[in-house]
Amino acid sequence: MFLAGTYIKNPTVLAPLAGWTDAVFRRICKAFGVGLIFTEMASADALVRDSRRTIDLVRFSPQERPIGIQLFGAEPETLARAAEIVSELRPDFIDINFGCPAKKVVRRGGGAALLRDLNLIEAIGRATVAATDIPVTAKLRSGWQEPVVVEACRRLQGTGIKAVTIHPRSQKMGFKGQSDWQQIAAVKQAISIPVIGNGDITCARDAKRMLDETGCDLVMVGRAARGNPWIFAQIIAYLQDGTIMPPPTFAERLSLCIHHLEEQERAYGAAVAVYTMRKHIACYLKGGENITRLRQQVFSKNNLQEVRADLLSYLKQLQQTAVTA
Numbered sequence: 020m021f022l023a024g025t026y027i028k029n030p031t032v033l034a035p036l037a038g039w040t041d042a043v044f045r046r047i048c049k050a051f052g053v054g055l056i057f058t059e060m061a062s063a064d065a066l067v068r069d070s071r072r073t074i075d076l077v078r079f080s081p082q083e084r085p086i087g088i089q090l091f092g093a094e095p096e097t098l099a100r101a102a103e104i105v106s107e108l109r110p111d112f113i114d115i116n117f118g119c120p121a122k123k124v125v126r127r128g129g130g131a132a133l134l135r136d137l138n139l140i141e142a143i144g145r146a147t148v149a150a151t152d153i154p155v156t157a158k159l160r161s162g163w164q165e166p167v168v169v170e171a172c173r174r175l176q177g178t179g180i181k182a183v184t185i186h187p188r189s190q191k192m193g194f195k196g197q198s199d200w201q202q203i204a205a206v207k208q209a210i211s212i213p214v215i216g217n218g219d220i221t222c223a224r225d226a227k228r229m230l231d232e233t234g235c236d237l238v239m240v241g242r243a244a245r246g247n248p249w250i251f252a253q254i255i256a257y258l259q260d261g262t263i264m265p266p267p268t269f270a271e272r273l274s275l276c277i278h279h280l281e282e283q284e285r286a287y288g289a290a291v292a293v294y295t296m297r298k299h300i301a302c303y304l305k306g307g308e309n310i311t312r313l314r315q316q317v318f319s320k321n322n323l324q325e326v327r328a329d330l331l332s333y334l335k336q337l338q339q340t341a342v343t344a
């Protein structure tokens with residue numbers, strides 16, 4: 020399928036997840052086939068103030084394409100200037116965040132706070148589209164409290180925005196409760212640009228159900244991809260011909276975890292990676308049997324080589340048990 024002229028080889032999308040979807044994790048998801056990727060949100064104010072430093076947050080490698088860079092901010096002029104700045108990197112899309120519920124973002128009028136002022140959303144869409152030749156997309160929650168997403172998307176379409184992602188929870192809900200997929204269906208019916216559905220997809224069947232129930236064009240997965248990038252290959256296979264791929268074995272998850280650790284070391288150095296990997300390791304280990312000791316060992320260490328050695332030795336044990344069983 021084509022999204023604003025860019026070929027997307029399947030309808031799966033990696034969600035922007037601040038603190039998680041760095042270039043290393045994005046490349047891993049790409050290896051599992053994900054069709055479209057977004058960077059985590061970058062502050063438009065910071066880009067305008069100190070573009071050299073902030074732009075490093077959204078740099079990407081050619082193998083991650085197609086990719087969108089996400090921006091958050093509160094003023095049309097700032098977002099427009101930030102879009103101009105990141106256009107230097109030639110992403111396939113520039114995405115505007117109208118959904119972040121975090122206090123530090125909404126306090127300054129950005130993210131989901133913008134859903135309280137549809138005129139401002141429209142002004143931001145118009146200014147950003149005018150500032151760049153790169154297709155601009157937008158990601159929205161359903162509203163601040165009451166749903167306004169259908170009207171917001173209608174107006175954004177009018178500004179020249181090329182696609183929208185809908186995470187149908189209000190700001191007030193945070194990440195609690197269920198996302199209301201009917202809001203995705205309502206947006207799809209109201210506008211003609213592509214709609215990316217998002218919210219609570221945890222397996223291939225959920226993804227198909229969202230596509231079927233809402234009519235959305237692509238599906239975006241966030242939390243369920245952490246420690247589990249297999250979900251993209253599983254969704255792609257299921258959508259292709261109904262194949263249910265077996266879940267990865269614990270040994271496969273450990274091997275990928277070690278690879279992820281090594282890639283982070285290459286990208287950031289051992290001293291940083293040993294900390295930034297902890298949350299990923301916790302996700303890869305989730306659900307493994309008899310891992311209490313391994314987890315304690317790994318989380319008590321500050322030396323990446325020791326952490327790697329612990330994971331490798333557990334993996335070897337697993338593989339030996341599998342051979343002798």
Ligand SMILES: Cc1cc2nc3c(=O)[nH]c(=O)nc-3n(C[C@H](O)[C@H](O)[C@H](O)COP(=O)(O)O)c2cc1C
Pocket residue numbers: 034035036037038039058059060089116118119158186217218219220239240241242243
């Ligand atoms: C830790 C975390 C960080 C997030 N960071 C961003 C972000 O930078 N930009 C954004 O638009 N949404 C962000 N989100 C929201 C997700 O992109 C997504 O909309 C939400 O998690 C619902 O999808 P899911 O149920 O598949 O996780 C974040 C969510 C989480 C849990």
